[in-house]
Amino acid sequence: MKANEFPQMAVQLGKLKLKNPVMTASGTFGYGEEYAEYVDLNRLGAIVVKGLSLKPRLGNPPPRIMETASGMLNAVGLQNIGVDAFIAEKLPYLRKYDVAVIANIYGETYAEYQKVARKLNSAKGVHALEVNVSCPNVKKGGLSFGSDPKIAAEVTRKVKEETDLPVIVKLTPNVTDIALIAAAVEKAGADAISLINTLTGMSVDIKKRAPHLKNITGGLSGPAIKPIALRMVWQVVKRVSIPVIGIGGIMNAEDALEFLILGAKAVQIGTANFINPHATLDVIDGIKNYLFDNQIKDINEIICTFKS
Amino acid sequence: MKKNIYIGEILKNEEIQNDYFLMKVALNNSFAEPQPGQFVMIRIAGLSEPFLGRPISVYSFSRGKSFCTMELLYRVVGRGTKIMAGLIKNSQVEIHGPLGTPFAIFPAKEKIVFIAGGIGVAPLSLLAHHLCKNVCYDKSQMTFYLGAQTAEAIIGLDRLKKLCYDIHIYTDDGTLGGKSLVTQAFQKDIKKYQPENTVIYACGPNGMLSVLAKMLKSKKYNCQVSLEERMACGTGACMGCAVAIRDNNGALAYKRVCSDGPVFNLQEVIWE
Ligand SMILES: Cc1cc2nc3c(=O)[nH]c(=O)nc-3n(C[C@H](O)[C@H](O)[C@H](O)COP(=O)(O)OP(=O)(O)OC[C@H]3O[C@@H](n4cnc5c(N)ncnc54)[C@H](O)[C@@H]3O)c2cc1C
Ligand SMILES: Cc1cc2nc3c(=O)[nH]c(=O)nc-3n(C[C@H](O)[C@H](O)[C@H](O)COP(=O)(O)O)c2cc1C
Ligand code: FES
Numbered sequence: 111m112k113a114n115e116f117p118q119m120a121v122q123l124g125k126l127k128l129k130n131p132v133m134t135a136s137g138t139f140g141y142g143e144e145y146a147e148y149v150d151l152n153r154l155g156a157i158v159v160k161g162l163s164l165k166p167r168l169g170n171p172p173p174r175i176m177e178t179a180s181g182m183l184n185a186v187g188l189q190n191i192g193v194d195a196f197i198a199e200k201l202p203y204l205r206k207y208d209v210a211v212i213a214n215i216y217g218e219t220y221a222e223y224q225k226v227a228r229k230l231n232s233a234k235g236v237h238a239l240e241v242n243v244s245c246p247n248v249k250k251g252g253l254s255f256g257s258d259p260k261i262a263a264e265v266t267r268k269v270k271e272e273t274d275l276p277v278i279v280k281l282t283p284n285v286t287d288i289a290l291i292a293a294a295v296e297k298a299g300a301d302a303i304s305l306i307n308t309l310t311g312m313s314v315d316i317k318k319r320a321p322h323l324k325n326i327t328g329g330l331s332g333p334a335i336k337p338i339a340l341r342m343v344w345q346v347v348k349r350v351s352i353p354v355i356g357i358g359g360i361m362n363a364e365d366a367l368e369f370l371i372l373g374a375k376a377v378q379i380g381t382a383n384f385i386n387p388h389a390t391l392d393v394i395d396g397i398k399n400y401l402f403d404n405q406i407k408d409i410n411e412i413i414c415t416f417k418s
Numbered sequence: 419m420k421k422n423i424y425i426g427e428i429l430k431n432e433e434i435q436n437d438y439f440l441m442k443v444a445l446n447n448s449f450a451e452p453q454p455g456q457f458v459m460i461r462i463a464g465l466s467e468p469f470l471g472r473p474i475s476v477y478s479f480s481r482g483k484s485f486c487t488m489e490l491l492y493r494v495v496g497r498g499t500k501i502m503a504g505l506i507k508n509s510q511v512e513i514h515g516p517l518g519t520p521f522a523i524f525p526a527k528e529k530i531v532f533i534a535g536g537i538g539v540a541p542l543s544l545l546a547h548h549l550c551k552n553v554c555y556d557k558s559q560m561t562f563y564l565g566a567q568t569a570e571a572i573i574g575l576d577r578l579k580k581l582c583y584d585i586h587i588y589t590d591d592g593t594l595g596g597k598s599l600v601t602q603a604f605q606k607d608i609k610k611y612q613p614e615n616t617v618i619y620a621c622g623p624n625g626m627l628s629v630l631a632k633m634l635k636s637k638k639y640n641c642q643v644s645l646e647e648r649m650a651c652g653t654g655a656c657m658g659c660a661v662a663i664r665d666n667n668g669a670l671a672y673k674r675v676c677s678d679g680p681v682f683n684l685q686e687v688i689w690e
C-alpha cells in the first residue's frame with residue numbers, strides 16, 4: 111500500500127452505510143451539540159442520540175452517578191426532552207452535519223414504542239432507529255422488555271410495522287442467554303443488533319450505610335464491563351446473521367479492534383467520552399493507523415477474523 | 419475544534435491548612451479565560467484511575483507571556499482529592515474546562531454580599547477579585563461573610579483581606595471570629611442591605627444554602643448560589659449531575675449542575 115493511500119473505513123450495516131464503524135453510544139453524547147465544540151461531528155460514523163420517549167421524562171432524583179473501579183454506575187432514569195421536542199429543536203441542528211443520526215427510542219408499552227417510531231419515521235434527518243429494550247415493561251409487572259425473548263421479539267415486530275428505517279435492537283446484558291434473545295429479535299425482523307447496555311449494579315456508602323445512588327441500583331458502564339461485552343458479542347455473532355454493533359468499555363482503538371475482530375461490524379463509544387471528549391476521533395484515527403501499519407486496505411478485511 | 423482537554427503541569431501543590439491544599443497549575447496560553455463561578459474537571463494525566471474527573475472551582479487565574487497559571491483550592495474529602503493531594507511539582511494533570519455557567523454580574527447594584535461556608539470561599543474569592551479589577555467595584559461596596567465549623571476550616575482569608583474591607587468571620591465552635599452560624603450572622607445584619615440595590619453571592623454546604631433559602635424566601639434579594647453534585651462528563655451530555663429546580667410554571671425539573679449551573683438563583687432550587 112502506498113503511503114498516501116488511506117485505508118477504506120466505510121462499513122455497511124444492512125441498508126445503512128456508515129463512513130466508518132465508530133458511533134457514539136446513546137446517553138453519553140447528549141444530542142450531539144454538547145460535543146460539537148470538541149469533535150467535528152462530520153467525522154463520526156454515526157451519532158446515536160439520548161434515548162427518546164413519547165413524553166418528556168423527568169428522570170431520577172440525585173445522586174445519579176457514582177464512580178466505581180474502572181467505570182461508573184448511573185441511574186439517570188432516561189431523562190429526555192421527548193420525541194416531539196427532539197424533532198422540533200434538536201434534529202434541525204443535526205441536519206446541518208453530514209453524519210448518520212440514529213434515534214434511540216424507549217417506551218413503557220408496545221404502543222409507546224410504536225408512537226415514537228411513527229413520529230421519527232416521518233422526521234427528516236433520522237437514518238435509523240435503535241430500540242432500547244432494557245427498560246421495564248410496565249404492563250408486564252416491570253420486567254424488562256429485553257429479558258424475555260418473546261417480548262423482545264414483539265417490540266421489534268411492532269416497531270418494524272411503523273417504520274421503513276433500519277431498526278437496530280439494543281440488547282440488555284442482564285439476561286441468562288443473550289444469544290437466545292438475539293435470535294428472537296432477528297427472527298422478528300431486526301436489521302441489526304447492538305450490545306451491550308449497562309449491567310445492573312450497586313454501591314454502598316459505608317458511613318451512611320446507605321446506597322450511593324438515590325435509585326439504589328444503577329447501570330454499570332466503562333472498561334469494567336468490556337470483557338463481558340466481548341463475550342456477549344462473540345456469543346451473538348455466532349448465532350445471528352444480521353450485523354452486530356459492539357458496545358461496552360471501549361476507551362481506545364485497541365478496544366474497538368477487539369470487538370471488530372470478534373465480528374462486530376461497528377462499535378459505539380460511551381463512557382469514554384466523559385473523560386476524553388475526543389475519544390471517538392481518537393478511536394477512528396487509531397483504527398486507521400492499525401490498518402495502515404498492518405497493510406490492510408479495507409476495514410472489512412479485519413471484521414470477523416477471530417481465530418479460536 | 420475550539421475545546422479540548424489541556425495538560426497542566428503542577429507548579430506547586432501545598433497543604434496550606436490541615437486537609438486544605440492549594441494547587442498551582444501551568445497551562446498553555448490557549449486555555450480560555452475562566453469566568454468567576456466556572457470550574458474545571460481535573461484528572462491525573464495518563465492514569466486510568468481515578469476514572470472520572472473531579473470538579474474544582476477556579477480560585478485564581480493569570481495569563482503570563484508564555485503560559486497561564488491557574489490556582490485550585492481544595493479540601494481532601496475522599497479518594498480522588500487524597501490522590502490529588504499526593505501529586506508533586508512537575509506532575510501532569512488533565513484539565514477539562516473552563517466549564518459551567520458563571521455568576522451573573524449586575525454592575526448597577528451598589529452592594530455586594532458574599533456568604534461562604536468552608537471551601538465555598540474558592541469561587542467567591544475569584545468573583546470578588548473580578549468585581550474589584552474588572553467591574554470597578556470599590557472595596558467598601560463588598561461585604562464578605564465567611565463561616566466554617568472551626569478555625570482550621572477558615573481558608574483563603576489572606577487573599578480576601580486584600581479584596582474586601584468588610585470581612586466577617588464566624589465559626590460554629592468560636593475558635594475564630596464570632597461564634598455563630600454564618601447564616602445567622604448575616605440575618606442579624608440583613609436590614610443593612612436593601613433588596614433593590616444588593617446582590618448576594620453564596621457558596622457552601624447544602625445545609626447552609628437551604629437555611630439561606632428559607633431566610634430569604636419572602637424577600638426580594640437577587641441571590642445566586644453555586645451548587646455541587648457528582649459529575650461524569652462536565653459538558654451537559656450525561657444528565658448525571660442533576661439538581662431539583664422549580665421551573666417557570668412551578669413544576670419540578672432536573673437541571674444540570676455542570677452546564678445549566680453550577681450557578682443558580684437561590685429561589686429556583688428545591689431544597690429537601
Ligand atoms: C462545580 C463544583 C465546584 C467545586 N469546587 C470545589 C473546590 O473549589 N474545592 C473543593 O475542595 N471542592 C470543590 N468541589 C467538590 C469536589 O468536586 C469534591 O469534593 C470531590 O469531587 C470529591 O472527590 P473525592 O474523590 O475526594 O471524594 P469521593 O470519594 O468521591 O467522595 C467523598 C465525599 O465527597 C462527596 N462528593 C463527591 N463528589 C462530590 C462533588 N462533586 N460535590 C460534592 N460532594 C462530593 C461524596 O458524596 C462523599 O461524601 C466542587 C464541586 C463542584 C460540583
Ligand atoms: C450516563 C449514561 C446514560 C445512558 N443512557 C442510555 C440511553 O438513554 N439509552 C440507551 O440505550 N443506553 C444508554 N446508556 C448505555 C450506553 O449507551 C452504553 O450501552 C453503555 O454505557 C456501555 O458502553 P460504555 O461502557 O462504552 O459506556 C447510557 C449510559 C450512560 C453511562
Ligand atoms: S456531568 Fe454530565 S451532564 Fe453534568
